[in-house]
Amino acid sequence: MTVEFAGARGGEAPLTWGQQAFWRLTRWLDDGDPYFNMPWTLPVPGRHELDAVLAALRGLVERHETLRTTCAQTPAGPVQRVIRRGRLTVEVAEAGQARPLAVAAEVAAELAATGFDYAAEPPLRCAVVTGGGRPRAMAFALSHLAVDAWTLDILAADWKALLAGREMPAPVWQPLDQAAFERERTGAARGARALRHWRAELGTAPLTLFDFPGVTPEEPRFVRIGMESAAVAAAAETLAERWSVSTASVLTTASAVLLSALTGHRRVAMQLIVANRHDPRTGAMAGTAVQDGLFVLDLSGGTFADAARAGHGRALTAYRNAHYDPFAMMALREEIGRERGGTVDLSAYFNDARSIGHWPNLPRVEPPGDPAAIAALTGRTRTFLVGAWHEVDATVFFSTTPATHTCGLHLLVDTARLPRSTAHALLLGMETLLVSGVAGDVPLDAVAELCGITPVTRPGGSGPGSPGTTGGDAEVVHMKAVPVEGAPVEGGAAGRAAEDVTAGGGAR
Template sequence: MITEVGGESVEFTGERVAGAPLTWGQQSIWHSTRWLEDGDPYFNLPWVLPVHGRRDLKTVLSALGALLDRHESLRTTWEDTPRGPVQQVTGHGELRVEVVEAAEVKPRQAAATVAAELAATGFDYARELPLRCSVVCDSAGRPGALALALTHFAVDGWALDLLAAEWRALLTGRPLPAPLWHPLDQAAFEQGEGAARGARSLRYWREAMDRAPATLFGERKQEPERPRFVKVGMESAALAAAAEILAARWAVSTTSVLVAATAVLLGEMTGQRDIALQFIVGNRHDPRMRAMVGTAVQDGLFVLAIPDGHVADAARAAHASAMAAYRHAHYDPAEQRALRDEPGRPDLSAYFNDVRSFPGWPNRPRGHPAELTGRTRTFDAGAWDEVDASFFLSTGPATDTCQLYLLTDTARLSRAAAEAMLRAIETLLVTSVTRDVPLAGIGELGIYEETR
């Protein structure tokens, strides 16, 4: 049982009060919100911060206030104006924080429930601070966790990791150096010297789109399910083990191993020799951006010409193509949309996103991949009437098993075919651990008939 026991106000003060155009990362999200209904929580992020040690409520609230003081993104609003959308940093104010008590469950477990509730309604971007917060206490009234909901306008996954690291230090009272780069600074950079970098990225996009197929699925159409868009998931320790072994053997990343298998199997299914996927790219190459709490995520374009040879050759080619996609994902979104809207440009509705913070799975069980396949499970993970993607494969954050989630348009790929696709990725890579699999012989593995 979770009971509200009170409320507190956390005051914050910043050194700068200013407005500016949106950063390119913010613009990408702003454009996507245009097709959402008011109050839609699609871009909300529920999040839990544990309270380490025996901290009292005053200490927890002080640490929260310090985060707000330090990071302009956490005290920013966004609104549309006649000259376009702008971000506005607030210099001072207060955040209302509920205090709740978890009587029969651990505070961290209760905090996950509270965070989901906080994130269940959309933010009023123009009038509301970009985070909501509750302190979750145990039955003795001692804080055990912070439950938060944040908008993606303010943070991405990288920024959450930065905040988590700072949170632990602030709870202990350890001083931290002041942040030197904020979204206002990033916006100014992109409007000035960063514009040349954006232009280089768009030249890459133009060239890559010239190589992409007109549409991934061609004329493949079937009666869609209801709801039309479905997501299936898979957890596979065998896939985690195989990907790590093959990445080391082929001198590529585990991400490249996964995307190569995905591209090869898509090629087998669709008959395409060129596979185009949009990547979700964190854009943290610049040291200044690596330390920025904000959102920097944009789309990158991966195009793989499937080579002759073996799966290993496809993985090495995929690694080179992935590096090019990651390097050219920082650009003016309006100019990118104009480029995509030119006559004859390909349909780019297929995506790949690796959300992991680690390059492998450090807590996975040991053993040969083939011995771990019995632990694999698949499951339904949701369904929607409308999604702006025909194919979206993403990893999950688990460190003990490879989590894959595949969202598909069932007019192109049925629920059963999506599950078969995930199983096929596992089978292809587990098989590749024991022998070199020729690309021309993938059909002989007998893993792909259900997707046809």
Template sequence: MESVDTRTVAYRGARTGTAPMTWGQCAIWKSIRWLGDGAHYFNIRRIVQLPDNTSQLQVDEALTALLGRHEALRTTFHEDADGRRQHVTDTGTLRYAVVDAAPGTGADTAARIAGELVARTFRHAEEIPFRCALVRDGGRPAHLVLVFSHLGVDFWSVRELVEETRELLTGQHRPAPDWQPLDQAGYESEGEGARRGAAAVEYWRRTLEKTPPALFPPVDDQGRPERFVRLGMDSPAAAVAATAIAERCQVSTGTVLLAATAAVLGAWTGHPVVPLQLIAVNRHDERTRRLVAAMAENALFSLDVGAGTFDQAVKRAFLAGMNAYRHAHYDPIAVDEVLDAAKERNGGVLQLGHFFNDKRMHDRWEDLPDVPATPEGLAPLTEKTRVFHVGSWERQDALFFVHTTYAPDTALLYLMADTELVPRQDVERVLRAFETLLVAGAAEPVELAAVTFDR
């Protein structure tokens, strides 16, 4: 029989303060505001399995330390006549549930609780961007459920927070953070930070002048049940092939997957030049690598996939990608002005809803099947390829979104598409085209013209 109690911990940080939202916070704020009550889509959940013999006191102390150390977790967010602001409090309390699961059901209970917590949209003006729950199994603390708002942190930060939580539970303390979101906001407002932002805005302006205003025909933006569909593909063959191409071209496998996204999208839409928005983590130095905050912004990437070989496109993608990521830290309001000008210049048309996001923290797969990267060697692996349904939504702020996550022995590739533009029955066909292209080009360069769709 499951029972639920609550606990409250008090936290104290070094300072309180108010500042403009950072550029990274403004970037995700725009999407969160657009989704409204559906903004829980951006929430991030993690479940930390606790070491044996973890006490309730250790859990309380770890949560207290985590909140005290990181201002992002003690922040509320506001938008009014004075603009978009972040307000950090130095003290507060966190109330969280303690769930006693039936013996042996702790992991399942934690997964269910995580699903419930992540499905609640944060009220950012009223609550901090963090909630949690403790699951006890057989009377002992067994699993700590952590849920974060993407406005408070990004995936990079979540990885750091999970590692730090594990350390705090065993009594380890890292050096105190010396760079917080309030400091980042100050950096962006003047000097070097402001100059980098201005250079990035200029890069967006120049790049938009050379990219097509739209790849897809115009469609309405009305939400309809299951209009947006995401499928996933589990393909060991694609991983082996992408690795072979990366080694031949001397680039990362992420660059290979990026080039494949442009090639497949270009083939589907019939456009030789394909713009994509990439998700840039914007962690360029030690202080930002240690910063717990929402830092990610979109990078504007454009690639010519109209002629030549896929290897040549991969090499072009490397240089274009580096340039895009270099110019991905900017004031979103300033870039919005550039986008408005480009749209006006194009007669009211500007479509940039095509994305690629490599969410892996590893570039190479660590446990790939040991087979030759040739069509003959990869053919048996393609029979193991699995395509599966992930989810569907009425509304999304993207038209074509490819992302990848990590597994040691296979490529996990996902495609979310607007079925008004890629019919539901064709989403799987487009996703499988990635594997087809990579396998075909694994042993030797393949012509981009080989990527075709019968429509």
């Protein structure tokens, strides 16, 4: 069946910077590649007839221009084209005896299995899943060119309102408006400030953290290991309160500290995935705004507490300077590479994919913050394989999950640089570092031994960045973007998990 829509306006404009960030990544992919497709599901609460559900779907598409936008390359550069009037094909699937949301997840995965034709096809495919003759769930495939995880939350909230028949004011800010803002005085000045910040940071960042010989890779080469640790969550909350920082800063800094202990570098550079929703207009905009922030942290001395306090400030600065023209950033990085005699490798990433900054459903710790009680939670920790891929543009990628009862932490590694065993060691090292930090401050020079991390060995005992340590085995690897994982993402806060598919925006 089809749903006809008629939006308030159509139009054409250059891509927003957020759209450009993903557009660059799609240029790496073959036509029809589904890497940046996002399977997603929504419930249909209450007792609604099919016509009412299709009317709500029409309202969602008419309301948010990003859902009816195509993107194309033109002689003047890539552009977005908002379709004012059109027709959306909607499939219908019967759940039978199965759970409708489970069936919707399967249907969403099928819809997302084929790449979008960005120039000709709206970035939305959908199906209604029925049970007992009534709509029970929706299955979607969405393009990351059109939506990010923040947008999924907006769509989920609007979906409930539309089904309930509630009147809502029209959105005041759409990607067409954002594109115009980024080219006008205030927006352009913001982008220029971000580029100046990156220029200063790139001048001091290590050329690479991974200046040591590689190892024989697995096949597929890129492996993601997961850990669920209530102890990490409880410790992070305790340390964040103690040090007056955020739990995100505790986890980000811990990741940098562990990489420093592993590689021997006392200055660590990572890219942070930034939502770029810093003002009410972009906060309410449906579209993609995610870009990378640059986090450079000096770990030459002191304790984990010192590092976390410094890291908190550095992370906030990174978040403030993650809105820029991606093509101008590419030119800047090439310029810095010529000045420094080599490309700065920014293939280490951290992404906090949670929707809130704490874990409200953790096991109770009595008394609160007690070191022994938190340490006892380590008995519940488990690690597991998340997946493996042939091509990913990252050497190390830490990311949290939206879990609220435990700290879900994933670590993807390039096994040509770091073996799978190192990924396990770094994840468990995160737990050891945070739990130990609750009991007492941890000197940075004690982290490797404390956490069971074996520092890398360089030929001839040479140190980080020493001449002769970057032979053919140690070349910097830049490959295709991270593929979307198979599990669909449900609406609401759980949609934040989809942020993980951004995989940064390094030197692709």
